[in-house]
Amino acid sequence: xxxLRVENLVKSFGGVHAIQDLSFEIxxxxxYSVIGPNGAGKTTxxxxxxxxxxxxxxxxxxxxxxxxxxxxxxLARRGMSRTFQNLQICMNMSAVENVMVGSHLRLDSSFxxxxxxxxxxxxGDRACREQAEELMEFAGxxxxxxxxxxxxxxxxxxxxEIARALxxxxxxxxxxxxxxxxxxxxxAEIDQLIQKVAQSGVTVVLVEHDMKLVMNISQHxxxxxxxxxxxxxxxxxxxxxxxxxxxxxxxx
Ligand SMILES: Nc1ncnc2c1ncn2[C@@H]1O[C@H](COP(=O)(O)OP(=O)(O)OP(=O)(O)O)[C@@H](O)[C@H]1O
Ligand SMILES: [Mg+2]
Numbered sequence: 001x002x003x004l005r006v007e008n009l010v011k012s013f014g015g016v017h018a019i020q021d022l023s024f025e026i027x028x029x030x031x032y033s034v035i036g037p038n039g040a041g042k043t044t045x046x047x048x049x050x051x052x053x054x055x056x057x058x059x060x061x062x063x064x065x066x067x068x069x070x071x072x073x074x075l076a077r078r079g080m081s082r083t084f085q086n087l088q089i090c091m092n093m094s095a096v097e098n099v100m101v102g103s104h105l106r107l108d109s110s111f112x113x114x115x116x117x118x119x120x121x122x123x124g125d126r127a128c129r130e131q132a133e134e135l136m137e138f139a140g141x142x143x144x145x146x147x148x149x150x151x152x153x154x155x156x157x158x159x160x161e162i163a164r165a166l167x168x169x170x171x172x173x174x175x176x177x178x179x180x181x182x183x184x185x186x187x188a189e190i191d192q193l194i195q196k197v198a199q200s201g202v203t204v205v206l207v208e209h210d211m212k213l214v215m216n217i218s219q220h221x222x223x224x225x226x227x228x229x230x231x232x233x234x235x236x237x238x239x240x241x242x243x244x245x246x247x248x249x250x251x252x
Pocket of ligand 1: 013016017018036037038039040041042043044045085
């Protein structure tokens with residue numbers, strides 16, 4: 001059974017058909033990339049899968065379960081996590097607190113328990129902080145433990161966002177342009193981090209315009225154009241596909 005299965009997915013915004021009759025499957029344990037020109041529907045696809053948008057029609061199944069009607073936090077509890085194309089970090093919080101937000105998606109901390117500061121919550125918070133610090137080390141931003149988020153450079157914030165996404169302990173992680181705006185060194189660091197995440201057993205789904213990065217780390221690619229599947233296959237198959245070259249790679 002595939003970890004994620006998308007069947008005949010459609011999303012329209014008024015007259016704009018952002019996703020058109022799209023079907024594909026993601027097996028467990030791969031790095032799977034979604035590529036395509038600007039406006040092809042990549043972020044819309046992530047927003048549909050992560051419960052931010054409701055499909056116009058079609059189905060999304062996570063580990064065999066239909067996700068229709070599930071909110072993002074309910075999907076997080078089922079093992080789905082993501083980052084955003086436009087960095088979403090709270091600049092008035094510390095770096096560690098930003099990562100802790102991710103684990104609260106998975107923890108059972110009801111409002112009243114939190115208000116009463118019951119011992120179980122305090123213990124939970126401590127464990128949560130320790131996990132956040134470990135994840136910051138894992139993501140290569142350990143030296144910013146103790147820093148405010150607004151003291152971190154952009155490249156480090158991109159990795160902090162990945163640490164936060166990992167704090168909910170996902171089975172499948174969606175990364176929307178993790179290398180956007182990064183220089184060559186920072187992109188190489190993101191490349192290594194994604195490989196480490198994949199080696200830890202998390203299935204990674206990547207949207208990225210940096211073709212070198214994509215071709216280097218993906219086992220499978222899906223190419224979107226105008227919301228439709230243009231091609232899919234291994235990096236070698238995609239590189240040689242004439243439709244892809246004409247629509248995307250040739251124009252890059
Ligand atoms: N909330 C929305 N309301 C209306 N139209 C939208 C909305 N979100 C996306 N679109 C439209 O859907 C299409 C696909 O956009 P999307 O952001 O998914 O593309 P993308 O492949 O992520 O592009 P990029 O590479 O530039 O990030 C575009 O025509 C866009 O204008
Ligand atoms: Mg996008």
